[in-house]
Amino acid sequence: MPTVDAIQGLEILDSRGRPTVQATATFASGARARAQVPAGASTGGAEARELRDGDPSRHNGRGCRLAAATISGEICAALANRNFPDQAALDRYLIELDGTPNKGRLGANTILATSLAFARAHAVERNLPLFRHLADAAALPPPTTLPRPTVNLFSGGKHAGGQVAIQDVLIVPMRAP
Incomplete structure (x- = not known):
């Protein structure tokens, strides 16, 4: 059962040169992994809400410094020194922490980056490739x-x-x- 040591956020640029957020998960065991979550070019009104800076003078308001600070601040504080039995438990906790139906308080981008970084770090801790770790978590047979x-x-x-x-x-x- 992995114990979260820290989660850090960082604003980066995606392959199109647009801001996005990266999360780095570090476990007490020393396992560490990163995840980036670039936004799609087209997003619908019913999709979960991203957390963006909204400053029109910087990246037309699409900056992700606020998202990175949310990961390094509130999310890290909520997860530090906690252990989660599996990926689903972490995801449920993050959704409850957000408390909105569209993930509008913490931001879908921060939640997804944190979740994927956790999954990757857990795979590192188990010395498994990510696809095997996720298959195990879903109780699926190993891919052939x-x-x-x-x-x-x-x-x-x-x-x-x-x-x-x-x-x-x-x-x-x-x-x-």
Whole structure:
């Protein structure tokens, strides 16, 4: 059962040069891992709410310093020296800590980054690849094949400024020779 030593947040830039948040989870055992959660190009009104700075002079209000500070502050204080029997227990705790139906107080980006960093650190602690750790957590049999990669050939929709009516064209290999 992992015991959280610390959770740290950091504002970083994603692959499109847009601010996002990174969380680093450190366990009492010394296991440590990071997770980043970039936002999608198109988000709907019913989706969970991200925590953004709102300062129009910096990244058009989309900065994530507040999200990083929330991870390093309130979330770290709530999780430090606590142990969680599994991923679901941590996730339930974070959702209860937020206390809103759309994760609008702490922010979906902070909750997801913290959750994924915890999962990765727990996998490190168990000396397992993440996919095996998650399969164990879901009580699934160990995977017997590798996951299939998807390759994006073409992006449209909001990803491309709305010039093309489709969002993505992907290829997925079906089998290797």
